[in-house]
Amino acid sequence: MTTLDFTKFDEDGADGADGADKDGTGPVTADGMMPLWAVSLGWELRRGRQVILNGQIRDRWWFEDRPASFRDLVAGVLEARGADVVGWWDPVAGLTFPLPGHAERFAELAAGRRGRSDETDRAAPDADAGPGGRRPGASTGDGRPAGRDTDGVRGSDGLREGDGSRGGEGVPGSDGTRDGARPDATAPDGQQTDPRTRRGRERGRERSSLLAPRQAGPPRSFDDVVAVVHRLVASPDASVAFVFQDVDHHLPPGQPESNAGYLRLRAAMADAVTSRDGLAGRPPHARNAVLCAVGDVGRLPGWFHLEDPRIATLHIGPPDPSERRLWLTWLRDEFNGAPEATRHDIEALVGATDGMSGWDIEALARTSWLRVAPLQKPDKLLELHRLNVSVDPWTQLDRDTVARAAGVLGTRVVGQTKAVEAVSAALQAAFVGIDFGGSGTARPRGAFFFVGPTGVGKTELAKAVAELMFGDQSAYARFDMSEYQQEHAAERLAGAPPGYIGHEQGGELTRRVQERPFSVLLFDEIEKAHPRVLDKFLQILEDGRLTDGRGQTAYFSQCLIIFTSNTGADAVQGLLSDGGEDGAEEVPYDALEAHFTQAVEEKFRAIGRPEIYGRLKPGVVVFDMLRRAHIVKIADRLLGQLVESVRERHQVELVPDTATLHPWITARMSTPEHQAYGGRQIRNELERLRTAVVAHFLARRPSPGSRVRIGVDTAGTPWARTEATAGAGAGATTEEGNG
Structure with missing residues (x-):
C-alpha cells in the first residue's frame, strides 16, 4: 500500500503530490490512496513496458478515498497517466469504455484516421484516374469534388451518400439516363415526365440506400478490435490505453487459431509508441498502453510474454x-x-x-x-x-460421552491404555475450548504422532476417534504417505502450481478439508514421505491453514490431525530377544517409550526437520506392544467377525472352541519374531482357521440353522465339525477332516 496520487501533474510532468520532490528522490505522499500493485503498474508503464496483470482481478480495491472495482481503478490510473481514451475489452461485452466521454473520443480518432486515409487516396497520380477520365479530387460539373459526398467523406465503394451515383463515372440509371442528368426534370411544356421515369427515380433511391456507406460503429470481433487498437497505439497523434481482460478464455492456449490471436495482440503491445502529448512531460515517458488482465498467467502461452522483454507480468495479491x-x-x-x-x-x-x-x-x-x-x-x-455451517459437531457432543471417551475408545483399541488416555485428554480439551492465546482457535483441535510397533492399533484408534466425535467413520480420511516418496509428490497435497497439469483440480488434502472441515486426518507411515512433503505441515500445525495452487485456503481449525510412524520398530525384535522367550512380559512400557521417543527425534534430525518434531513433541504417543492378555482379546474380536460373516452369508452358527484356540494362539504369538508384527500376525495365524471353515462349507454344505465348531488339535492343525442341533437328536455329530 502506498499513498501516491497520479491525478496531479505539473507542467514539467512531475508528480504534484504533496511532499514529493521534483527529482523523484524524496518521500512519496499524497491525499489519495491506491494499492501497491497500482503504483507498480504506473512505474512499469513509465519504464516503457506493457503489463500483464494477473491474480485477483475481480476483487474490489481502495482508490482515491473510496472503494473501486478493478476495472474502475485501472481505468482511473490510466486516465491519470494522461490517456485521452481508455478502452476495455472482454469476451462478454466486447469493446467498451469505462470512463464517460471516451467512447466519443474513440469514434473521433477512428474517423480522423479514415479522413487521413481518404486524403492519401485523393493525392494519387493521374494514372489512377477513373474510366471517366477525371483524377480523384477533380471537380464535377456542379462544382463538387468528384468521388466525395456533400459531407466531404467518401464511402469505401466510391458511392456518394444519398443518390447512389459514382463520382467521376457516368453510371447508367435504370431509366437509361447518365449520372448527372435529372430524371425528375419537367418537359418544356411544364408537364411532368411519364410514370416510368418516376419509377426509375424510386428504384434509384432504393439502390442508393443499399449501396450508400453507413456510419461505422465500434469494432466487434476480437481481431477487428486488435487491428484498430494496433493502428491507434502505433500512432503518436493521441494518447490511448486499452485493456484486454480474460483473453485467456477467448483464446484457449494450445489451439492453432489462438496462436494467431496472441501474435496480433503481442504485435500491438510491442509496436505501441509514445504520443506527442506524452513527450511534453518529464521523462521517462510511457508508451500507449496495451494491457492484459487474467486471473492466472499460467493459462497464457509462455512465449506470449516470456520471449519479449518489453512485456512484464504483475501479480495482484490480496489486500495488505x-x-x-x-x-x-x-x-x-x-x-x-x-x-x-x-x-x-x-x-x-x-x-x-x-x-x-x-x-x-x-x-x-x-x-x-x-x-x-x-x-x-x-x-x-x-x-x-x-x-458457513449452523451445526458445529464439537458443540453437539454429549458432555458425558466426552467424559467417557477413554472407555469408549478402549473397547475399540485393545491394550493401548496410554495412547487412549492421551487422545481422550486432547478431545476433552478441544470440547471445552481452552488454549494458550487467541491463536489457539486457528490451530487444529489436536495433533498427534502415533509411534510404536506395527499392527498395534494406530489406524484403528484414528477410526474410532472419527466415529466418536462425528458419528461417522467416513469423517476419517487416510493419506498413505508411502505414495509421497518423491519430491514432486508434495504438490499433490496442496495442488500443482499455475501452469502445470492438474492445477485446476487443487490439492488432495486442501480439497478434502474444504469439502469437510470437520475431519480426522490420518497421515499413515509418515516416515516414508519425502522431507519436502513434511514442510507442508509446518503451516498447518502452527497457523491451521494451507493455501493450494489455485490460491484458495483450507482451514484446519476443526480437524484432528494424526501422524503414524513405525520409526524404531525394526529394533523391537531385538528388545524382545534380550528378554528371553517371555520377553513381552519383561520389557516394561517405560523402556519402550524411551526407545521410540528417541528414535523419532533422531529421525527428524537426520532429515533436517527438527522444527517439525518441536511442534509435534507434545502430541507424541508411544503405543505399547501386545501383551499376552491382549493377544487373546484381539483373537476373540477377529473370531467374532468371522462368526458374524458366516451367520450373515449362510445362516449357520459358527462356534469357536476357545479351550483349544486360546492356548494355541498365545503360544504362536509368544515368539519374538511373531510378536514384533503385532495384531497383523494374529490375523495371519487365524487365516488358517478361515481356510478350514471354507473347505468344510465346500465339502459338507451345512444347512441353514446348523452349527459348526472350529478349533485346533494337539498338533496345532485347525479343524471344523458340524454339530447336530437339538432337534436332530442328542450326541449326533458329523466330523469333517482337518483343514
Whole structure:
C-alpha cells in the first residue's frame, strides 16, 4: 500500500503530490490512496513496458478515498497517466469504455484516421484516374469534388451518400439516363415526365440506400478490435490505453487459431509508441498502453510474454494490512457491535483477516449480523464466516460421552491404555475450548504422532476417534504417505502450481478439508514421505491453514490431525530377544517409550526437520506392544467377525472352541519374531482357521440353522465339525477332516 496520487501533474510532468520532490528522490505522499500493485503498474508503464496483470482481478480495491472495482481503478490510473481514451475489452461485452466521454473520443480518432486515409487516396497520380477520365479530387460539373459526398467523406465503394451515383463515372440509371442528368426534370411544356421515369427515380433511391456507406460503429470481433487498437497505439497523434481482460478464455492456449490471436495482440503491445502529448512531460515517458488482465498467467502461452522483454507480468495479491485497515474503517458501522468497538478491536480484525479479499471483508460484516458474532470476537467471527455451517459437531457432543471417551475408545483399541488416555485428554480439551492465546482457535483441535510397533492399533484408534466425535467413520480420511516418496509428490497435497497439469483440480488434502472441515486426518507411515512433503505441515500445525495452487485456503481449525510412524520398530525384535522367550512380559512400557521417543527425534534430525518434531513433541504417543492378555482379546474380536460373516452369508452358527484356540494362539504369538508384527500376525495365524471353515462349507454344505465348531488339535492343525442341533437328536455329530 502506498499513498501516491497520479491525478496531479505539473507542467514539467512531475508528480504534484504533496511532499514529493521534483527529482523523484524524496518521500512519496499524497491525499489519495491506491494499492501497491497500482503504483507498480504506473512505474512499469513509465519504464516503457506493457503489463500483464494477473491474480485477483475481480476483487474490489481502495482508490482515491473510496472503494473501486478493478476495472474502475485501472481505468482511473490510466486516465491519470494522461490517456485521452481508455478502452476495455472482454469476451462478454466486447469493446467498451469505462470512463464517460471516451467512447466519443474513440469514434473521433477512428474517423480522423479514415479522413487521413481518404486524403492519401485523393493525392494519387493521374494514372489512377477513373474510366471517366477525371483524377480523384477533380471537380464535377456542379462544382463538387468528384468521388466525395456533400459531407466531404467518401464511402469505401466510391458511392456518394444519398443518390447512389459514382463520382467521376457516368453510371447508367435504370431509366437509361447518365449520372448527372435529372430524371425528375419537367418537359418544356411544364408537364411532368411519364410514370416510368418516376419509377426509375424510386428504384434509384432504393439502390442508393443499399449501396450508400453507413456510419461505422465500434469494432466487434476480437481481431477487428486488435487491428484498430494496433493502428491507434502505433500512432503518436493521441494518447490511448486499452485493456484486454480474460483473453485467456477467448483464446484457449494450445489451439492453432489462438496462436494467431496472441501474435496480433503481442504485435500491438510491442509496436505501441509514445504520443506527442506524452513527450511534453518529464521523462521517462510511457508508451500507449496495451494491457492484459487474467486471473492466472499460467493459462497464457509462455512465449506470449516470456520471449519479449518489453512485456512484464504483475501479480495482484490480496489486500495488505493497510488496505484491510481502510476496508474495516470504512465498514466499521456495518459490523455487529460497532458502537462498542475500540481501535484495538479493529487492529485485531486486521490481523485476523489476513489473506481475505475486499469482497470477503464486506461479506464478513454481513456474517457478523447473520451469525450474531460481534467484531470484538474476531476468531469466532472468522470461524463462523469460513465454515458457513449452523451445526458445529464439537458443540453437539454429549458432555458425558466426552467424559467417557477413554472407555469408549478402549473397547475399540485393545491394550493401548496410554495412547487412549492421551487422545481422550486432547478431545476433552478441544470440547471445552481452552488454549494458550487467541491463536489457539486457528490451530487444529489436536495433533498427534502415533509411534510404536506395527499392527498395534494406530489406524484403528484414528477410526474410532472419527466415529466418536462425528458419528461417522467416513469423517476419517487416510493419506498413505508411502505414495509421497518423491519430491514432486508434495504438490499433490496442496495442488500443482499455475501452469502445470492438474492445477485446476487443487490439492488432495486442501480439497478434502474444504469439502469437510470437520475431519480426522490420518497421515499413515509418515516416515516414508519425502522431507519436502513434511514442510507442508509446518503451516498447518502452527497457523491451521494451507493455501493450494489455485490460491484458495483450507482451514484446519476443526480437524484432528494424526501422524503414524513405525520409526524404531525394526529394533523391537531385538528388545524382545534380550528378554528371553517371555520377553513381552519383561520389557516394561517405560523402556519402550524411551526407545521410540528417541528414535523419532533422531529421525527428524537426520532429515533436517527438527522444527517439525518441536511442534509435534507434545502430541507424541508411544503405543505399547501386545501383551499376552491382549493377544487373546484381539483373537476373540477377529473370531467374532468371522462368526458374524458366516451367520450373515449362510445362516449357520459358527462356534469357536476357545479351550483349544486360546492356548494355541498365545503360544504362536509368544515368539519374538511373531510378536514384533503385532495384531497383523494374529490375523495371519487365524487365516488358517478361515481356510478350514471354507473347505468344510465346500465339502459338507451345512444347512441353514446348523452349527459348526472350529478349533485346533494337539498338533496345532485347525479343524471344523458340524454339530447336530437339538432337534436332530442328542450326541449326533458329523466330523469333517482337518483343514
